[in-house]
Amino acid sequence: MSPSTKNSYLSKTVANLEPSGIRRFFDLASTMDNVISLGVGEPDFVTPWNIIEASYHSLERGYTAYTANAGMLELREEISNYLKYNYLVEYNPLNQVIVTVGASQAIDLALRAIVNPGEEVIVIDPGFVSYAPAVTLAGGTPVAINTKSEDEFKLQPQQIEEAITEKTKAIIICSPNNPTGSVLTKDELNRIATVIEKHDLIVLSDEIYAELTYDEEFTSFAAITKMKERTVLISGFSKAFAMTGWRLGYATGPVEIIEAMIKIHQYTMMSAPTMAQHGALEALKNGKKSVLDMKTSYRQRRNFVVNTLNEIGLSCHQPGGAFYVFPSIKSTGLSSEEFAEQLLKTERVAVVPGSVFGATGEGYIRCSYAASLKQLDEAMKRIKSFIDQL
Amino acid sequence: MEEKELELLELLETNGRLEVATIATMINLSVEETKQMIDKLENEYAILGYSAVINWSNVLEYEGVTAMIDVKVTPVRGAGFDKIAERIYRYPEVKAVYLMSGAYDLSVSVEGKTMIEISRFVSDKLSTLDTVISTTTHFVLKKYKHDGVIFDEEDDDKRILVSP
């Protein structure tokens, strides 16, 4: 068999998968010098030193082998304690916790564990770029709910009702949200839970930004009455502990689903990186102070950026979490791709066009404030100059 | 309010040149309120001054030496260590004086142009004070970190330019 007898060696599923809009923008930005990037979806801090040191030390002691498939028991116990202490949800470390290669792998595993071919999974638009492709790769069909700017891009229970068909299996929610920074309050989660229960859906709750909420206390979806038994809580170390490169996350949930996820994981991944697990252990044991310091700094920068963008004329609401703001650029008459591309070319500031996060993101851009105050200040000046010249 | 004062102090401590308007937006106060808060903290001597952190070894013409001196003293009746500390910290070449727990009493940091200059200070001024029992002088060979600032920090951003 050669390509001449077939159009392509690729699987149809993969061939039909849309290339990532982020990737295209990355390629463009990478050809330029002196770019200030507000396009980065990760902390600007380096991992706290005690975590790095703990990982070094584990290597020195020779911890270089695989761990248990589900992750080191000590780490699973620590994750379980952490969730109990911070979010009042209890999971048995023996069979309800799996340590993964980033929250990314947890999302993939959860979907592969529950989706049958043709079943539908509801995703929020605008939302994290990986959800819909991950659903497709798991053999399911993603169904988007378009959240509205007047609702601060928060999912409305009625919208779930409208999206549900007899094929609907699950919904992925994400609060605080990437790219909008919106946080769902306990009340809002309660109302969403009513619909979820009525239609017997499974929920993948991506809570990777849980530590980074600035105005109200964070509520885990699993802590909502009767939701724990139908929720896979997904989180990780990337954002809260500034550990994106370590590739470590986790999922907790009902025994049946977590054990299914471990089954896939043991065949396809074996275990998450051991040295990263040792770092994560230290993060959970002694990382609180660093997390709070980083959080204070993000909150201050959020206030600065929201204020300045509104002054410049790019209106945005004050998001309650994560490290993104999602201003409207509709007043400029440009599409979000055009805006981002022209801003990059004329002023050397990289932002991400809202449209890469789904159709509803059109007319918006995502600016990350995980950048130094000096860079943010300069970026705001450049954006103002760009807008003044339009 | 207390909390905002702490936040303001921490911001100024890491960057004394932040503009009042920027601080105001960051901690969610008006510019006027922020100015008043700074005035108040200055009046209460919580803020004593605004200075730059300078890595003198990167200043070519500059030559200088720092020494940390452990000083054992006999405390004076009625005044404890304070009087003797004052007699030491009044010297302009003395940059810091701390009362310590442990093997010695005062930790004195001194800056001078040369080692000889510092040795003279120790032998002529410090060890001749009545209450001083002994001194141990340590010369600083290299500064790695001072007041929370790492001196040879690479500050390049290691992240890729655009990511999800």
Ligand SMILES: Cc1ncc(COP(=O)(O)O)c(C=O)c1O
């Ligand atoms: C909402 C959301 N979920 C998951 C991830 C992936 O995180 P990890 O680094 O743990 O794979 C990200 C990263 O950008 C994210 O924004």
